[in-house]
Amino acid sequence: MAVQVAIDHELVERMIHDLARYGAWGETGVVRKVYTPEWAGAQQQVMRWAEEAGLHTWQDAVGNVWARLQGREDGPSIVTGSHIDSQAPGGRFDGALGVIAGLVALRTLREQFGTPRRTLELVSFCEEESSRFPATNFWGSRAVTGLIGPEEPETLRDYDGVTIADAMRAVGLDPGRIPQAARDDIEVFIELHVEQGPILEQQGLPIAVVTGFPGIRHYLVEVRGRADHAGAMPMDLRQDPMLAAAEMISAVIARAREIGRPAVTTVGRVLVQPNFPAIIPEKVSFTIDVRHPDSARLADLCAAHEQTLRTIASRHGRATSWQITTSHPPCSSDPELVRLLVEAAAEQGIPATTMPSGAVHDAQRMAHIARVAMVFVRSVGGRSHTPAEFTTTDDAVAGIRVLAAGLRRLAY
Ligand SMILES: [Zn+2]
Numbered sequence: 001m002a003v004q005v006a007i008d009h010e011l012v013e014r015m016i017h018d019l020a021r022y023g024a025w026g027e028t029g030v031v032r033k034v035y036t037p038e039w040a041g042a043q044q045q046v047m048r049w050a051e052e053a054g055l056h057t058w059q060d061a062v063g064n065v066w067a068r069l070q071g072r073e074d075g076p077s078i079v080t081g082s083h084i085d086s087q088a089p090g091g092r093f094d095g096a097l098g099v100i101a102g103l104v105a106l107r108t109l110r111e112q113f114g115t116p117r118r119t120l121e122l123v124s125f126c127e128e129e130s131s132r133f134p135a136t137n138f139w140g141s142r143a144v145t146g147l148i149g150p151e152e153p154e155t156l157r158d159y160d161g162v163t164i165a166d167a168m169r170a171v172g173l174d175p176g177r178i179p180q181a182a183r184d185d186i187e188v189f190i191e192l193h194v195e196q197g198p199i200l201e202q203q204g205l206p207i208a209v210v211t212g213f214p215g216i217r218h219y220l221v222e223v224r225g226r227a228d229h230a231g232a233m234p235m236d237l238r239q240d241p242m243l244a245a246a247e248m249i250s251a252v253i254a255r256a257r258e259i260g261r262p263a264v265t266t267v268g269r270v271l272v273q274p275n276f277p278a279i280i281p282e283k284v285s286f287t288i289d290v291r292h293p294d295s296a297r298l299a300d301l302c303a304a305h306e307q308t309l310r311t312i313a314s315r316h317g318r319a320t321s322w323q324i325t326t327s328h329p330p331c332s333s334d335p336e337l338v339r340l341l342v343e344a345a346a347e348q349g350i351p352a353t354t355m356p357s358g359a360v361h362d363a364q365r366m367a368h369i370a371r372v373a374m375v376f377v378r379s380v381g382g383r384s385h386t387p388a389e390f391t392t393t394d395d396a397v398a399g400i401r402v403l404a405a406g407l408r409r410l411a412y
Contacts, residue, residue: 015104016097017092023086034139040171043084055122061173061178062168063126063173066121069116071411072116076187078118078188079370080105080106080120080191080407081122081191082098082191082192083124083128083140084099086131090384094384117411144182145182146182148179187371192374193374197382200376207345207376207398209354212293213333214293215291217328219323220322221309223241225239225240226239227273248313255301259301264290266288298330333373344406
């Protein structure tokens, strides 16, 4: 028999609004970088809400917030949640909506159906966006999966040079205790997140169940030349790295365009040294972000990009080097969970589709220790990582109903 999950529309709207006050930026934006006072305030707010909902709460060694609805049976937990940190500036939905969704889902299940058979938990991950520390790489979920290296706390630095260990101490956390955040008693992790792209809107659907996650590789490329006077040095005698860098950037983007969906390549950060109008640059550095859901095609695309860099560098005689700063293989959702969530959507009378994720998410990290799946909720205009990010409360509620119905099937 289909059991309808009734979600309090006003509660969801109020929580989205209230959580966005921590790190509010302009009218609709949020800047909530890990281990800042705004971040600490948001995590405390989540704990207060969870306690009001009758859940048992705690903060782990790395700063993730957890809330538990204890089941009647022993055994591993079924977990939902997302991240509390934001881009700088980001919107009020990326990550935050998944935390609120998990909170509302657990609260509603407890109120509507009582004590579950299996233990349910909410997690509000401390860090996902790398918006303060460029190399944290899913700091919160990596701590839970035991994947943070012992040297990392004292070596990772933010854009101002502060180590992540010092940033943790500033909010009362002890970096020496990070290994204690690891869990080996989680069976399932389901994350609700805004889609961050336009596919659902184009299809006229509020919800998708995510079938898999892209592989991703980040390059940091350096093209070197010689600084000289922008007026006095003739064009034929210059060692200007800008021309080669500009050609490289345009070539890798053009190649991904040529290949088409779902291949993507982005050059999102360019640094020019010394970065003055009347000086020929000495060095141009840029990042390349390459993604594809198929590992062989990702490898082919990366190999092609590397060949392009070599060819252009040698044509211009410009010393060029690169390092790979991030590399994750693609990963699939658990097929059984995907089926269960699709059925949960049908049971709730909510139109839904399935799709691969274009973005990387904590769920991908959690796949190291648990079966994972995700629920995507429509993003208006496909906008995300901007204060213009928006999801209607109707769509958010539809997503939470699917999440809650899925959790009910697993835990009751
Ligand atoms: Zn996110």
